[in-house]
Structures are given as C-alpha cells and as structure tokens.
Amino acid sequence: MTPSKIKAARLKAGLTQAQAAELVGAPSYRTWQNWERGINAMPAAEWELFQLKTKPIKCPGCGHKFTLTPKPEKPGPRKGPRERAMKFQIREGVALVIEPDSTAWIATSNADEDFQITAEDEARARELLPKGVKLKG
Numbered sequence: 001m002t003p004s005k006i007k008a009a010r011l012k013a014g015l016t017q018a019q020a021a022e023l024v025g026a027p028s029y030r031t032w033q034n035w036e037r038g039i040n041a042m043p044a045a046e047w048e049l050f051q052l053k054t055k056p057i058k059c060p061g062c063g064h065k066f067t068l069t070p071k072p073e074k075p076g077p078r079k080g081p082r083e084r085a086m087k088f089q090i091r092e093g094v095a096l097v098i099e100p101d102s103t104a105w106i107a108t109s110n111a112d113e114d115f116q117i118t119a120e121d122e123a124r125a126r127e128l129l130p131k132g133v134k135l136k137g
Helices: 003-013 017-024 029-037 044-054 119-128
Strands: 086-091 094-098 103-108
Touching (some): 003 017, 003 029, 003 044, 017 029, 017 044
Antiparallel strands (some): 086 094
C-alpha cells in the first residue's frame, strides 16, 4: 500500500493518525505516521483491518450503508476568551487572574516567601478589572 493511499483512506474515514493507529492496534500514532510517510511499509493485515473497519458496507436487504466502527465524535468548539481564565501582569511576578465565573484574584509566581503583594498591586488590579468582576481577598 502506498503512503498516499494510506493517508487518503484515513482522511476519508475522518480519523486522526492517533485514532487510526488505535483502530488497527498499532503501538502508537508514530507507527501510523511512519506508514503515511513511507518510512515503514504498512503490513497487509493492518491495511485490511483498517479497510474492514472504515469502509462502508452495504446491507444486501435494505441497501443501508454502515461501517463496523462508528466515526469518532468531533471535538467541541474551542473555548473563547470568556470561557477560560485570563491573566494580566501587574508587575514582575504578580498577575491578576480572572476566571470565567467573574471571580478574580492576585497571584504570584515568585517562590520567595517574603514576597508580598502591595497596596499598589491591589490598586492596579482593581483598575484592570472589568465591570461586574469582584476581587477575592
């Protein structure tokens, strides 16, 4: 089987390299990658198994087409900026973190125990807060 046919069959099935590798029992997605790149030849047994599991089969009685393996669910939409935490740097080692649930706090990335958040840090954080967001202690 040629590398281009292997890749075309995977794309037609709507699978990632990792999903295709798992489908035929390959050790990892890298194995599938190597087959698609032509680095290693795909064993005939894996190719036949892939074809069997992904090619539509037509029912002789009703004509309905189906595959032995259902198509994987597509990932949901990416999270937008309002659905994930946002960080704003106040100064070196200090950031304002705003969660999607409209809570916020000041976080430090400094491992020094004597490192303190100052009144100026809090004032700057309050300036950065959007309307309706409360700053936690």
